Amino acid sequence: IETYYDPACLPDLLPIYYRRLFPFSQYYRWLRYGGVSKNYFQNREFSFTLKYDIYVRYQSFTTQNELEKEMPKMVPYKIDIGAVYSHRPSQHNVVKSGTFQALEKELVFDIDMTDYDDVRRCCSAADICSKCWTLMTIAIRILDRALREDFGFHHLLWVYSGRRGVHCWVCDDAARKLSVAARAAVAEYLSLVKGGEETVRKVVLSDPIHPFINHSLSVVERYFQQYAIVDQDILGSKESVDKVLALLPEDILSFPVSNSRKGGQYFDKEIMLQYCYPRLDVNVSKGVNHLLKSPFSVHPKTGRISVPIDLKELNTLILLSLICEELERPRADEAEEDDMKDQENEQEAGERRRIRDYKRTSLAKYVKVFDRFLEAMARSRKGEMLKKSDLQKDF
Amino acid sequence: MQFLGRRKKLIGNFQNDLYDQCLQFYGQPPLENISLTEFETFAVERLKLLKTVENVGVSCGKSSEQYTKKLDAEISSLNFPHRGGISEYEKRRKDHISHFILRLAYCQTEDLRRWFIQQEMDLFRYRFNCLHSKHKTDFLHKNNLKYETVSAEEKKNLKDKLIASSYGLSGTKVEEHDVYKVPFQDALDLVRTRKVYLLAGNAYIPHHEIVTIVLNDFRTRLSKALAMTARSLPAVQSDERLQPLLSHLSHAYVGQDYSIQKNIGKISLEQIDALSGKSFPLCMRHLHKALRENHHLRHGGRMQYGLFLKGIGLTLEQALQFWRSEFVKGKVDADKFDKAYAYSVRHMFGKEGKRTDYTPYSCMKVILSNPPSQGDYHGCPFRHSDPELLKQKLQNYKVSPSGINQILELVKGMHYQLACQKYFELTHNVEDAGFSLNHPNQYFTESQKLLNGGRDIKKEVDMSQRSQENPASLWSLKMELDRQGISAK
Numbered sequence A: 001i002e003t004y005y006d007p008a009c010l011p012d013l014l015p016i017y018y019r020r021l022f023p024f025s026q027y028y029r030w031l032r033y034g035g036v037s038k039n040y041f042q043n044r045e046f047s048f049t050l051k052y053d054i055y056v057r058y059q060s061f062t063t064q065n066e067l068e069k070e071m072p073k074m075v076p077y078k079i080d081i082g083a084v085y086s087h088r089p090s091q092h093n094v095v096k097s098g099t100f101q102a103l104e105k106e107l108v109f110d111i112d113m114t115d116y117d118d119v120r121r122c123c124s125a126a127d128i129c130s131k132c133w134t135l136m137t138i139a140i141r142i143l144d145r146a147l148r149e150d151f152g153f154h155h156l157l158w159v160y161s162g163r164r165g166v167h168c169w170v171c172d173d174a175a176r177k178l179s180v181a182a183r184a185a186v187a188e189y190l191s192l193v194k195g196g197e198e199t200v201r202k203v204v205l206s207d208p209i210h211p212f213i214n215h216s217l218s219v220v221e222r223y224f225q226q227y228a229i230v231d232q233d234i235l236g237s238k239e240s241v242d243k244v245l246a247l248l249p250e251d252i253l254s255f256p257v258s259n260s261r262k263g264g265q266y267f268d269k270e271i272m273l274q275y276c277y278p279r280l281d282v283n284v285s286k287g288v289n290h291l292l293k294s295p296f297s298v299h300p301k302t303g304r305i306s307v308p309i310d311l312k313e314l315n316t317l318i319l320l321s322l323i324c325e326e327l328e329r330p331r332a333d334e335a336e337e338d339d340m341k342d343q344e345n346e347q348e349a350g351e352r353r354r355i356r357d358y359k360r361t362s363l364a365k366y367v368k369v370f371d372r373f374l375e376a377m378a379r380s381r382k383g384e385m386l387k388k389s390d391l392q393k394d395f
Numbered sequence B: 001m002q003f004l005g006r007r008k009k010l011i012g013n014f015q016n017d018l019y020d021q022c023l024q025f026y027g028q029p030p031l032e033n034i035s036l037t038e039f040e041t042f043a044v045e046r047l048k049l050l051k052t053v054e055n056v057g058v059s060c061g062k063s064s065e066q067y068t069k070k071l072d073a074e075i076s077s078l079n080f081p082h083r084g085g086i087s088e089y090e091k092r093r094k095d096h097i098s099h100f101i102l103r104l105a106y107c108q109t110e111d112l113r114r115w116f117i118q119q120e121m122d123l124f125r126y127r128f129n130c131l132h133s134k135h136k137t138d139f140l141h142k143n144n145l146k147y148e149t150v151s152a153e154e155k156k157n158l159k160d161k162l163i164a165s166s167y168g169l170s171g172t173k174v175e176e177h178d179v180y181k182v183p184f185q186d187a188l189d190l191v192r193t194r195k196v197y198l199l200a201g202n203a204y205i206p207h208h209e210i211v212t213i214v215l216n217d218f219r220t221r222l223s224k225a226l227a228m229t230a231r232s233l234p235a236v237q238s239d240e241r242l243q244p245l246l247s248h249l250s251h252a253y254v255g256q257d258y259s260i261q262k263n264i265g266k267i268s269l270e271q272i273d274a275l276s277g278k279s280f281p282l283c284m285r286h287l288h289k290a291l292r293e294n295h296h297l298r299h300g301g302r303m304q305y306g307l308f309l310k311g312i313g314l315t316l317e318q319a320l321q322f323w324r325s326e327f328v329k330g331k332v333d334a335d336k337f338d339k340a341y342a343y344s345v346r347h348m349f350g351k352e353g354k355r356t357d358y359t360p361y362s363c364m365k366v367i368l369s370n371p372p373s374q375g376d377y378h379g380c381p382f383r384h385s386d387p388e389l390l391k392q393k394l395q396n397y398k399v400s401p402s403g404i405n406q407i408l409e410l411v412k413g414m415h416y417q418l419a420c421q422k423y424f425e426l427t428h429n430v431e432d433a434g435f436s437l438n439h440p441n442q443y444f445t446e447s448q449k450l451l452n453g454g455r456d457i458k459k460e461v462d463m464s465q466r467s468q469e470n471p472a473s474l475w476s477l478k479m480e481l482d483r484q485g486i487s488a489k
Helices: A007-021 A024-035 A064-074 A113-119 A130-150 A180-189 A211-231 A238-245 A264-276 A282-286 A320-344 A346-359 A363-391 B002-011 B036-059 B065-077 B089-106 B110-130 B133-142 B152-165 B171-176 B188-192 B207-237 B242-250 B269-278 B282-294 B299-312 B316-328 B334-348 B363-368 B387-396 B401-412 B416-427 B440-451 B453-469 B474-484
Strands: A044-050 A054-059 A078-085 A102-104 A107-112 A156-160 A165-170 B179-183 B197-199 B202-206
Touching (some): A024 A064, A107 A113, A107 A130, A107 A180, A130 A165, A130 B197, A180 A282, A211 B152, B036 B065, B036 B089, B188 B207, B202 B207, B269 B282, B282 B299, B299 B334, B401 B416
Antiparallel strands (some): A156 A165
């Protein structure tokens, strides 16, 4: 699915993307969160990376309309989403010092393929391929289960980062209100692979094995044979075999395996986890004001769009250029018809054009995934309001 | 119980309800009037208790027998409530009032708040764990800590998972004792370390771990309360009677102040170089070395070192000679010394200006006030030196590598005085210093005692003979207290 991408085409393609493809109404619907909290969208920080690497923070918008007008004008190469603040971020300089505070933000996780470089042989750095993409599949399955079943979160948006990993946006009310300490605690609970360059054995298990670890192991075990033995071929060369052997207890040859080191009896599980278990950056998850790449933002180095991932299908990627190319083809036919209708109403025309445009591209199915996610949140909010009004005996 | 009942009738105000429990959450401030003497005494005694909590917590494990013994002893001797004994009303009242007074003193800076919260939490944890299971439950109810208990059926279903998640939990324990269900946000310490079972956003806490949850609550409340106290502090500080007491407390040193030198004139200037290597604490050794090398010290260093020298027994004349001879070797000529620096030396001895006889700085004062900047040599090396530099210095002074590691560990845990105590133990080749380090001059005295062993034993024999002659004499009692380093002002 790789097509040649040239970053030089960004200045031409991006405006088209923002004018005709970016799903503004869904985006606004998401960040507004049903309008339950006053000014929730207005107080949200966005940051843009513009042409020539100019970085601007504390961007904020008052309406969907403003967003739709500004983005094609500013043509951001990258869009990041930050926290919902106590005041409009664009006015943070005029607010009394000390009172401008980050109040809420989604709980986020960032899984980056480069963090696995010590255990994958097919690619390194920013490259990814179908062989190592399985790692993302494993990460998503493990974390999604834990966030839902252990922590009780319901509204998770998994997004392809555009280059070499995935992000998870946990959008529940409770998640958005979490403190720094709580975010750090969740991230630590989910961390099993610890240590940097100088640590050889990065996973240490001892009795009793927590149910969370058992759940995670059953996911890893499902994929391990195909992923590690076949695709990554970890036993295929002396070098990689040595790496595996380095993780074994010294007295492996004496039978039965003694407990001479802590939890020595779980070395097989430890090895599987070290090769496959998700590696999180706790710092990304900790900060309430941390800025993370926005869904539907373009990755300037790859031309790929950060699209929501349908958990039922974890294997496709998309190129920005691809979408725009698809777009050019049908244009000619419908051009006349469109122009006539456009005379009637400028805004409606723009809206109609946009809906039609992305639906003609492979972006459509990703917007559908996003729609489903938004629907679920809306239903849940309605349920909450009914519960509340029942309690207050409103009829 | 009858005794308390009668008291209830006698006193009969709502305060009594506050004091019918051994342990409290300090939710409501005391509303009575107390004398200034009681104000100060209560505060100082609680401070002593908290310092013991800190010292004992680092030197013994927090769940060890030694910890229990030492803390029990200190709580009893300072008259604080203890394991719900009888006639505890006065002790509980003191507990209540002293806590709130210390809030005033310790709310002002981040460092002070952190220290206070840490010690109060450790004390609370200790006292809570001493309660009987039933009293623990009573405490939870009394303080409206509504932790939901898990039904017997749910417990049965989750038994294996619970056992696999919580340390020290057996099947019988799950069946016999309550398991609590709290939102995971209220059990972050257990979540972070994955020491608890999570399901649908709830943490399942076995009874014996409930203290962690309660502590979390305690910390949150105290933290908020301190922030609020800090805001209303200006009003309190404007009261002239309280202001000196409060500022004294937060830098409080509750021991001998070495203002009265016992060994005046017993030290000669020639001995100082040798003494600096043998009996000076690291901060003073450092200052002395810097003075010898640079023939100069800035004001902060002159104060800290100069007062220390006064404390070990230097006379004013000796001090003047000492400083002049050193400064003159540098860029200062004798005239300039007499004009500029001699004045400040005499000032230290109370012979100028206000004529206050300044007291040598305690460790607390050295650690907390006036941090050194570039070109300064004062302060506490354990607190103010970069760990790498500290390590090098200790290596130069021939401290063993394992000893250096122990010291660095203590420094990492911010236990600076204990690190210095460890330095004492290593340089004097003893396992236990035998005292709790609070003051540089104390370090010197103890060191001299150890090195001149014989003479002191004889002194002690004399003392015990004397006290046998007059067992109840105030003089012998004071000697005993002095030996323990506790001032009986």
